[in-house]
Amino acid sequence: MHKNPSKSILFVNYFQVKIILLFITILFIIGCGKVAHKKSDKIIVLSPEVAEIVYEIGAKDQVLAVTNECDYPPEIENIPKVGSFSSPDIEKIIALRPKYILGTSLEQAMVFANMKKLHLKCYEFYPQSIDSLYNAIMKIGSLFNKEMESQKLVHQLRMDISSINIPNYQPRVYIEIYNSPLMTASSESFVGDIISKAGGKNIFNQLPREYCRITAEEIISRNPQVIIITYPNITKNDVSNRLGWDKIDAVINKQIYTVEDINPDFIVRAGPRFVIGVKQLAQLFKNAVKGKESEG
Missing domain, CATH: 3.40.50.1980 (Nitrogenase molybdenum iron protein domain)
Structure with a gap:
């Protein structure tokens, strides 16, 4: 009794198609996993002061989320929130996988200490004078690749202060x-x-x-x-x-x-x-x- 060659060919083709489909599915799953675990290019801001600076230098499009107390400028209300200034939602922050996290080193010192233990990249700012605020603006500008904008802002602020009649x-x-x-x-x-x-x-x-x-x-x-x-x-x-x-x-x-x-x-x-x-x-x-x- 002779085997039907057409049936053999169909069986082989069917088997090959299944292998190809399985391979494509595996690649898709792996690809999705990489996308899901890829870090964002955006930044989370935890303090209102820093948020105001970020917006003033024109870097709002690079903000991933902020805390509830970040209320200026008004358009910041549309940005996703990650809890409060004193108690940010660490789990939500981790899930968003930000490039950096920015805040203040005085009142949020414990918060940043905990996040650093989780290997999150954090930058803390605590200006103790107007001059140190200028330095903070320049540093924040460098993090957002807005060096020129931050220089212009500092220059304008210096000019405004010098013009005040006391x-x-x-x-x-x-x-x-x-x-x-x-x-x-x-x-x-x-x-x-x-x-x-x-x-x-x-x-x-x-x-x-x-x-x-x-x-x-x-x-x-x-x-x-x-x-x-x-x-x-x-x-x-x-x-x-x-x-x-x-x-x-x-x-x-x-x-x-x-x-x-x-x-x-x-x-x-x-x-x-x-x-x-x-x-x-x-x-x-x-x-x-x-x-x-x-x-x-």
């Missing part, structure tokens, strides 16, 4: 970062440098730390002429009615300013909008020292 007489300034406990900023901090550039004299020039607890008695004894409050849900009357504060010049002369008068982001955020803060503070300080310019 009072000859330096008013004594108390800036309140928080009230429970009372906290302020020393002159060695970014906020302290803002006060100085605006023409004010920080009543807490030297402190053990840049941001430090102080007492009401210390504030009263140093008698500030201007009081700046940088957090919400407190009124001028709340400040004026504090025990013993009625003796303070700033209270007597109604030189208390809250978030209703000046956006605290212009003062406490180490970002490009600090120039607005310096300009507004300079004007407030001028108002506080009217008639005393000759004493400068």
